Amino acid sequence: GAVVSQHPSRVICKSGTSVKIECRSLDFQATTMFWYRQFPKQSLMLMATSNEGSKATYEQGVEKDKFLINHASLTLSTLTVTSAHPEDSSFYICSATDRINTYEQYFGPGTRLTVT
Amino acid sequence: AQSVTQLGSHVSVSEGALVLLRCNYSSSVPPYLFWYVQYPNQGLQLLLKYTTGATLVKGINGFEAEFKKSETSFHLTKPSAHMSDAAEYFCAVSGAGGYQKVTFGTGTKLQVIP
DSSP, rough: OOOEEOOSSEEEOOOOOOOEEEESSSSSSSSSEEEEEEEEEESEEEEEEEEEOOOOOOOOOTTTTTTTEEEETTTTTEEEEESOOOOGGGEEEEEEEEESTTTHHHHHHHHEEEEE | OOOEEESSSSSETTTTTEEEEEEEEESSSEEEEEEEEEOOOEEEEEEOOOSSOEEEOOGGOOOOEETTTTTEEEEEEESOOGGOOEEEEEEEEEEEESSOOOOOOOOEEEEEEO
């Protein structure tokens, strides 16, 4: 149980284009979802927290107009990187919590974004 | 405020030897503590967690960790390393209760030498 999927697993896009990454909870309702980015050989940095039906809460230093997060349903959250640039290349990971184990985050497999 | 310090970005052990990965935390509230493992180009998998109760926590794949409040530590151990244990390990802390922000350490890469 508690499986989180991400799509796509890898994406390459050209500078200036937008990319959407999906995060789905497959067998539970995700009341809260988190988006992280991870640079090579570094730890996870929280970008934003989203609750279903509410606006996302962004961490300090994260541009909300650049990283658009939508949590439209209890099983789906999306991260859209708008006008991507090479410095946005990173590994993006989502996680989700359910109604029962609200302190435990279930992680998706991650999405490798490369902007050329 | 909370933070996590993992001593040693790289740890090498021989197959069959003891694994010890160190983690110290700082938290202004009672902490929940976690250890995650990450294989290359994959997400994080929970190894074990401490919330309340018994301070010695057993997890998957033979790993365990002990919460020591007086030392603000949560070190991860495994009696005998296996080649499949080679991966990146992250210690993490959150405040007690639900929907808390989780802060991750910088990670320790474990190498297992045959």
